[in-house]
Amino acid sequence: MVTIIISVNDNFQLFFEMKNKTCSYKLMASRDALTVIQGKWRLPIIISLTYGAKRFGEIKNDIEDISPKMLSQELKELEHNKLITRNIYDSMPVTVEYTLTPLGKSLKKLLDELLDWGLHFRKEVVGK
Amino acid sequence: MVTIIISVNDNFQLFFEMKNKTCSYKLMASRDALTVIQGKWRLPIIISLTYGAKRFGEIKNDIEDISPKMLSQELKELEHNKLITRNIYDSMPVTVEYTLTPLGKSLKKLLDELLDWGLHFRKEVVGK
DNA sequence: GTAACTTGTTACCTTTTGGTAACTATAATC
DNA sequence: GATTATAGTTACCAAAAGGTAACAAGTTAC
Numbered sequence: 442m443v444t445i446i447i448s449v450n451d452n453f454q455l456f457f458e459m460k461n462k463t464c465s466y467k468l469m470a471s472r473d474a475l476t477v478i479q480g481k482w483r484l485p486i487i488i489s490l491t492y493g494a495k496r497f498g499e500i501k502n503d504i505e506d507i508s509p510k511m512l513s514q515e516l517k518e519l520e521h522n523k524l525i526t527r528n529i530y531d532s533m534p535v536t537v538e539y540t541l542t543p544l545g546k547s548l549k550k551l552l553d554e555l556l557d558w559g560l561h562f563r564k565e566v567v568g569k
Numbered sequence: 570m571v572t573i574i575i576s577v578n579d580n581f582q583l584f585f586e587m588k589n590k591t592c593s594y595k596l597m598a599s600r601d602a603l604t605v606i607q608g609k610w611r612l613p614i615i616i617s618l619t620y621g622a623k624r625f626g627e628i629k630n631d632i633e634d635i636s637p638k639m640l641s642q643e644l645k646e647l648e649h650n651k652l653i654t655r656n657i658y659d660s661m662p663v664t665v666e667y668t669l670t671p672l673g674k675s676l677k678k679l680l681d682e683l684l685d686w687g688l689h690f691r692k693e694v695v696g697k
Numbered sequence: 698g699t700a701a702c703t704t705g706t707t708a709c710c711t712t713t714t715g716g717t718a719a720c721t722a723t724a725a726t727c
Numbered sequence: 728g729a730t731t732a733t734a735g736t737t738a739c740c741a742a743a744a745g746g747t748a749a750c751a752a753g754t755t756a757c
Contacts, residue, residue, distance in 0.1 A: 470687030471612055471680065477690060479607050481745070484599055497704055508746065513705055523694050533754055534703035544693050547686065552599065554682040558675065559598030562605065565672050566651050609715070625734055636716065641735055661724055662733035 474551065477522050482507055482515045487541070487548065490525060494540040524548070602679065605650050610635055610643045615669070615676065618653060622668040652676070 478484060482504065489495060489503040501512055516539060519525045524545035528538045606612060610632070617623060617631040629640055644667060647653045652673035656666045 467684055468613060468616060470691055471683045472687070473690055473695065474683045474687035475603075475607055475612070479603055484603070485596060488596060498702090508748095509705060510707085510747085511745070514745095522690075529704095532703090534701095535753075537704065544690070547689060551682045551686045554679045555599045555602045556595055558679045559600070559602035561675060562601055562650075562672070563598055567601065626732090629734095636718095637735060638717085638737085639715070642715095657734095660733090662731090663723075665734065 477524070478548070478551075480515065482511055483519065484552075486512070486515055486519065487524065487545065487552070490539060490541045490545070491549075494528075494538045497537050497539070500539065519545075605652070606676070606679075608643065610639055611647065612680075614640070614643055614647065615652065615673065615680070618667060618669045618673070619677075622656075622666045625665050625667070628667065647673075 478487070485504045485507070486500060489500050495503070497512065497516075500516075501507060501509065504512070516525065516527070520527055523542055525539050526542055528540070530536045530538065606615070613632045613635070614628060617628050623631070625640070625644075628644075629635060629637065632640070644653065644655070648655055651670055653667050654670055656668070658664045658666065
């Protein structure tokens with residue numbers, strides 16, 4: 442039996458105990474991926490940024506009912522996980538631009554698959 | 570502006586307000602997919618069942634530290650979303666077998682992509 | 698000097714998710 | 728009649744996630 446402790450970031454730890462080392466490692470990686478994109482606002486934010494660099498207020502307008510607290514919080518998390526970068530411009534008033542990193546852009550295939558299966562699921566379950 | 574209300578199941582509702590109908594529909598489908606597989610125990614359970622039909626106790630042994638309450642709860646949710654089926658056998662003592670449905674098996678590509686990106690992410694972020 | 702615009706922060710509260718420990722029902726075995 | 732094995736359930740609690748409303752700092756325009 443193996444116990445592996447990994448952390449996606451400072452606030453989040455995953456503990457797994459499994460009999461099979463390879464299987465538990467794969468499970469961890471899959472759950473890392475899930476952890477990074479889950480939550481109410483992350484997909485909307487990431488999708489908003491796939492259309493190019495955006496400022497705080499622009500993302501907020503895109504998503505409509507997100508609060509500044511949640512947007513700020515989630516942007517920090519995404520930056521921490523290196524999916525986006527934050528650029529401050531010394532204009533007046535100050536503007537801050539967010540862009541997807543290469544790692545962030547590398548989510549495309551996963552997001553496509555998520556959409557694909559989601560549509561399939563809706564057809565099979567939600568739609569009926 | 571369009572407001573669309575959908576529900577994945579009786580207990581869960583997603584509300585989206587967006588300016589672009591197509592975009593919000595895609596977002597909903599993607600979030601459906603996320604919703605169905607997220608949570609601490611769903612991936613382990615689904616993965617456990619990819620190795621074939623299993624009984625309640627067998628899944629419990631596979632996952633080690635899951636409680637009967639959580640396993641029961643999550644199995645019900647997965648059944649409700651039509652990813653698994655529950656078969657009762659009138660043996661003694663009674664045995665119950667869980668299997669993946671075709672819809673459950675259709676998750677394979679998504680799970681593969683999740684694993685793929687998760688490994689990439691670990692290499693880029695967690696590993697450093 | 699007051700209002701407006703930018704990007705946030707803070708304190709407080711509610712809802713959702715997950716955990717613990719004890720218990721249940723049924724039947725077979727000792 | 729007590730123990731074992733099956734597959735759960737129940738009541739209660741803790742932690743995480745998300746929501747609301749008010750505020751803050753810096754600069755420009757009126």
